[in-house]
Amino acid sequence: MTLAQRLDQIRQQIPPHVRLIAVSKQVSVDTMKEAYEAGVRDFAESRLQEALTKQEQLKDLTDICWHFIGHLQSNKAKKVLKNFHWIHSVHNLKIAQRLNQLAAEHSLYPQVCLQVKILPDPNKYGWSASQLLEDLPELDQCKNLKIQGLMTILPLGLSKPQVVASFKQTRDLAAHIQSQSNLMMEQLSMGMSGDYLLAIQAGATMIRLGRIIFGERSLTG
Numbered sequence: 001m002t003l004a005q006r007l008d009q010i011r012q013q014i015p016p017h018v019r020l021i022a023v024s025k026q027v028s029v030d031t032m033k034e035a036y037e038a039g040v041r042d043f044a045e046s047r048l049q050e051a052l053t054k055q056e057q058l059k060d061l062t063d064i065c066w067h068f069i070g071h072l073q074s075n076k077a078k079k080v081l082k083n084f085h086w087i088h089s090v091h092n093l094k095i096a097q098r099l100n101q102l103a104a105e106h107s108l109y110p111q112v113c114l115q116v117k118i119l120p121d122p123n124k125y126g127w128s129a130s131q132l133l134e135d136l137p138e139l140d141q142c143k144n145l146k147i148q149g150l151m152t153i154l155p156l157g158l159s160k161p162q163v164v165a166s167f168k169q170t171r172d173l174a175a176h177i178q179s180q181s182n183l184m185m186e187q188l189s190m191g192m193s194g195d196y197l198l199a200i201q202a203g204a205t206m207i208r209l210g211r212i213i214f215g216e217r218s219l220t221g
C-alpha cells in the first residue's frame with residue numbers, strides 16, 4: 001500500500017472534527033513531501049534540531065502547521081516558541097511560566113496543550129491531575145499562552161478498557177478545568193497509532209499518528 005492509500009484508509013475512520021497530525025520524527029523530508037502531496041498539512045516533531053533542519057528544507061511549503069510534541073526543555077523553549085504553531089507538551093508550571101515570559105517578550109501567542117499524566121508513569125513528563133488543578137490560578141495568569149486543552153500519552157501495556165477509561169478521565173479533567181478556570185479546554189490531543197480509535201471514542205480532537213502512516217521507526221524517539 002502506498003502512503004496515500006494508508007492515509008485514505010485512516011481518514012475514512014476519523015470524523016471530520018478530528019485533526020490528524022502526522023508524527024514525522026525520524027521520517028525523511030522526501031517522505032514528508034509525499035505526505036504533503038497526499039494532503040497532510042499538520043506535522044509533529046519531537047526533537048528541535050531535527051525539526052529545524054526539516055523546516056528549512058520544507059520552507060517552500062508555507063501552509064504546513066508545525067506541532068511540537070517532544071520534551072520541552074527550558075533552554076530550547078525560545079526556539080520552539082518561534083518555530084512551531086502548536087506546543088502540545090507543556091508539562092509543568094515552571095515551563096509554562098517560562099514560555100509565557102518568552103512569548104510576552106516576543107509578542108507571540110502560541111497555542112499550547114497542557115500535558116497530563118492521567119496514570120502515574122515514571123517514564124513520562126506531565127502534570128498529575130491534582131497538581132494541575134492546584135496550578136490553575138497561575139496558569140490563568142499566563143496571558144500570552146493560548147491554552148487550548150490537554151495532551152496525554154498513556155503508559156504502555158494497558159488493556160483496552162484501561163485505555164478507554166484513561167482517555168475518558170482526560171476528557172473529564174478537561175471539562176472540570178473548564179468549569180474551574182478561564183482556560184479554554186476545547187482540544188484533547190490524545191491517541192497514537194495503537195490507540196487512536198479508542199481515543200476518538202473518548203473525545204479526542206487531535207490524534208498524533210506516526211507508525212501507522214510512515215511505517216516503523218528504526219529507533220524509538
Ligand SMILES: *Cc1c(COP(=O)(O)O)cnc(C)c1O
Binds near residue numbers: 025046153210221
Ligand atoms: C512518537 C509519538 C507519537 C506517534 O506515535 P506512533 O505510535 O508512531 O503513532 C505520538 N505522540 C508523541 C508524543 C510521540 O512522541
